[in-house]
Amino acid sequence: MNKTPIIQVKNLVKKFGNFIANDNLTFDVYKGEIFGFLGANGAGKTTAIRILSGLSAPTSGKVKVAGYDVYRQTEQIKKNIGYMSQKFSLYEDLTIRENIRFYAGIYGLSRKVINERTDELLSKLNITNLGDKLISSLPLGWKQKLAFSIAIFHKPEIVFLDEPTGGVDPITRRQFWDMIYDAANESITIFVTTHYMDEAEYCDRVSIMVDGRIEALDSPEGLKNTYKAKNIDEVFLKLARTPIGEVGRG
Amino acid sequence: MKQFIGFVKKEFLHIFRDMRTMLVLFGLPIAQLLIFGFVVTNEIRNIKIAIYDRSKDDITIKISNKIISSGYFLLHENLTNINDIENIFQQGDVKEIIVFGPDFAKKLEKERTANIQLLADASDANTANLIVNYTMAIISDYMKKENQLTETPFQIVPEARMYFNEEMRSVYMFVPGTMALILMLVSALMTSVSIAREKELGTMEVLLVSPLKPAQIIIGKVIPYVVLSFINAVIIIVLGYYVFNMPVKGSLTLLLAESLLFISLALSLGIFISTIAKSQQVAMFISMFALMMPTILLSGFIFPIENMPVILQWLSHIMPPKYFIIIVKNIMLKGVGFSYVWKETLILIGMMMVFIALSIKKFKIRLD
Incomplete structure (x- = not known):
C-alpha cells in the first residue's frame, strides 16, 4: 500500500462550551486503507466524523480531507466523500432504482452514467429483477448492502461508515466486509467506526478513542503486541478501563 | 440545478406514494368545507355602528341612546350623508349603519308608524345576523315601553338589509376560514413532518454530507408543498364558487397572490417547527396544537374576536390566519383592492421574515 495521506489531522480540538469533545487529535489516514475508528459511546467519534465530512467546523487545529481544508473548502470535500450511517439512509417509499437515481443525481452524475452504473450494480448484487421494488420490501441485509453501494456510487475518494453493521446478523456482516474490501481494492479509502471488536481485526489500522483523545493507533497486530492482548477486545478494555465520565452519551 | x-x-x-398524505392534502379541504357549513351562534359586544339621523328629534335621539347604552354597540360616527355605504363597510370598522328617515317624530305622531333602516356588513354572516337581531330587539323594547303610556299605540318598523351577503349565507364566512385552516395545515404540518421524517430516517445526515446546500435542501422540500397548497387554494375557491355560490368580487390575481404569501408564511412556520422537533410525532403534535387549534379558535374563523376576553384578543393579534381571513373576506366579499388590505399583507410578510430568520438561526446552531 502506498502511504499518501488522504486525511491529515493535526491538533484537532472541538469544544462545545466547556465540554471538550475532541481533545487534540493528530492522525493521518492513507489512501486506499481501511481505517477503523473505535471508541465507547460518547468518546467523540461522531464529532470527529462530522468535522471530517464538513458538517461542523473544528474549534482549532489543522484538518485536510482529500487535499481540501475543512475550514474553507467544505464544498469540495463533500463532492469527494461518501457517507453511510447505521440507519442505512434509504428512502423506504422509493424503489431501488429511484433511490440510486436520487442519490447519484445530487452528486451531479449524468443520466447516462447513472443508468450504466445502476445496471452494473444490480447485476453485481444479483438483483437485476428487483430494480423496481420498493426499499421497504427488502430484507435488512439487502438494504445495508444497497446503502453502502449507493454511498460509493459516485466513486468518492473516501467513504465514512458510521457503525454500518448495527443490528445485522453475523453472516451478512461478513458479506458486508467483503464489499468493503472490494471498495478498498478500487482504492477508495474506508473510514469506519464500529463497536464490534471482531470487525476491528479486519481493518488495516485501528485508532482507539477514550474521552475525546486517541489513546492508541496501530495495526491490529501491532496493538495486540503492544498491549499483550489476545484480541482487540482486550486491548480496548485495557485502554478504556480508566473510568469514562458519562457512558451512553450519544 | x-x-x-x-x-x-x-x-x-x-x-x-403515501395514501395518508394524499388524503390529508385533497380529502381534507372538501370535508372541512362541508363540515363547517353549519351555523354557529354567538354573543356580540361592543360592535361599532354608525348612525345617520335625518330627523334629530327627541325620539330618534332616545332610540339612539338606548341602542348605544345597551353595551352591545359603540357609536363609531354620526353620518351626515349616506352616499357611500359600501365604502364605510369596506373600511372595516363599522358593522352596522342605522338610518332614521326625515321627520321621524312627526311621522310617528301623525301616522303612528315610522321606519328605521338597519344596514349590516354581512361578509361575516353570522355576526351580521346577530347584530341586526339585537338592534331590532332594543327597538321593539323601546316601542313596548312607550306604548304602555299612550292610548293609541304606534309602530316602528325596522327594515334590515345585509350588505355583501344578502342571503345571509353562513358558508361565506367558512370558506375564507377553511382556506386559512387548510393552507396552514397542509403547508406547515406537511413540511415540518417531512423534514422531521428525514431526520428520523437518518437521510438528513446523508443529504447534509452531500454537495447539496442546506438552502437547496430546504427549498427543495418546500416547493412541492407550495405547488400542492396552491392547487388546494384554487380547489377551495372553485368549490366555494360552484357549490356554495361564493363570489370572488375582487381581483382573482390579488386573491391568489395573497394565498401564495400565506402559503409561504405557513411553510416558513413549518420549517421553524421542524428545526425544533426531533421526530415526526413531535412535529405533528406541535403543528396540531400550535397551529390547528389557534387557527380554528382564535383567528375569528368561528368566534368573533370582538367578543373574546382581552387576553385572547391580544393572542389573536399574533395569529397569522386572522390577517389572512380578513384579507380573503375583503377581497372575495367586499371586492376591495390592495389599498384596503396592504396593512394585513405587510403584517403577514413581517411574520414570515421572523420565522425565516429564526429558522436560519436555529439551523446554524444545530449544524455546529
Whole structure:
C-alpha cells in the first residue's frame, strides 16, 4: 500500500462550551486503507466524523480531507466523500432504482452514467429483477448492502461508515466486509467506526478513542503486541478501563 | 440545478406514494368545507355602528341612546350623508349603519308608524345576523315601553338589509376560514413532518454530507408543498364558487397572490417547527396544537374576536390566519383592492421574515 495521506489531522480540538469533545487529535489516514475508528459511546467519534465530512467546523487545529481544508473548502470535500450511517439512509417509499437515481443525481452524475452504473450494480448484487421494488420490501441485509453501494456510487475518494453493521446478523456482516474490501481494492479509502471488536481485526489500522483523545493507533497486530492482548477486545478494555465520565452519551 | 430538480422530484414521489398524505392534502379541504357549513351562534359586544339621523328629534335621539347604552354597540360616527355605504363597510370598522328617515317624530305622531333602516356588513354572516337581531330587539323594547303610556299605540318598523351577503349565507364566512385552516395545515404540518421524517430516517445526515446546500435542501422540500397548497387554494375557491355560490368580487390575481404569501408564511412556520422537533410525532403534535387549534379558535374563523376576553384578543393579534381571513373576506366579499388590505399583507410578510430568520438561526446552531 502506498502511504499518501488522504486525511491529515493535526491538533484537532472541538469544544462545545466547556465540554471538550475532541481533545487534540493528530492522525493521518492513507489512501486506499481501511481505517477503523473505535471508541465507547460518547468518546467523540461522531464529532470527529462530522468535522471530517464538513458538517461542523473544528474549534482549532489543522484538518485536510482529500487535499481540501475543512475550514474553507467544505464544498469540495463533500463532492469527494461518501457517507453511510447505521440507519442505512434509504428512502423506504422509493424503489431501488429511484433511490440510486436520487442519490447519484445530487452528486451531479449524468443520466447516462447513472443508468450504466445502476445496471452494473444490480447485476453485481444479483438483483437485476428487483430494480423496481420498493426499499421497504427488502430484507435488512439487502438494504445495508444497497446503502453502502449507493454511498460509493459516485466513486468518492473516501467513504465514512458510521457503525454500518448495527443490528445485522453475523453472516451478512461478513458479506458486508467483503464489499468493503472490494471498495478498498478500487482504492477508495474506508473510514469506519464500529463497536464490534471482531470487525476491528479486519481493518488495516485501528485508532482507539477514550474521552475525546486517541489513546492508541496501530495495526491490529501491532496493538495486540503492544498491549499483550489476545484480541482487540482486550486491548480496548485495557485502554478504556480508566473510568469514562458519562457512558451512553450519544 | 439538475441536482435540485432531482431533489424536488423525489419529494413529489414521497407525497404521491403515501395514501395518508394524499388524503390529508385533497380529502381534507372538501370535508372541512362541508363540515363547517353549519351555523354557529354567538354573543356580540361592543360592535361599532354608525348612525345617520335625518330627523334629530327627541325620539330618534332616545332610540339612539338606548341602542348605544345597551353595551352591545359603540357609536363609531354620526353620518351626515349616506352616499357611500359600501365604502364605510369596506373600511372595516363599522358593522352596522342605522338610518332614521326625515321627520321621524312627526311621522310617528301623525301616522303612528315610522321606519328605521338597519344596514349590516354581512361578509361575516353570522355576526351580521346577530347584530341586526339585537338592534331590532332594543327597538321593539323601546316601542313596548312607550306604548304602555299612550292610548293609541304606534309602530316602528325596522327594515334590515345585509350588505355583501344578502342571503345571509353562513358558508361565506367558512370558506375564507377553511382556506386559512387548510393552507396552514397542509403547508406547515406537511413540511415540518417531512423534514422531521428525514431526520428520523437518518437521510438528513446523508443529504447534509452531500454537495447539496442546506438552502437547496430546504427549498427543495418546500416547493412541492407550495405547488400542492396552491392547487388546494384554487380547489377551495372553485368549490366555494360552484357549490356554495361564493363570489370572488375582487381581483382573482390579488386573491391568489395573497394565498401564495400565506402559503409561504405557513411553510416558513413549518420549517421553524421542524428545526425544533426531533421526530415526526413531535412535529405533528406541535403543528396540531400550535397551529390547528389557534387557527380554528382564535383567528375569528368561528368566534368573533370582538367578543373574546382581552387576553385572547391580544393572542389573536399574533395569529397569522386572522390577517389572512380578513384579507380573503375583503377581497372575495367586499371586492376591495390592495389599498384596503396592504396593512394585513405587510403584517403577514413581517411574520414570515421572523420565522425565516429564526429558522436560519436555529439551523446554524444545530449544524455546529
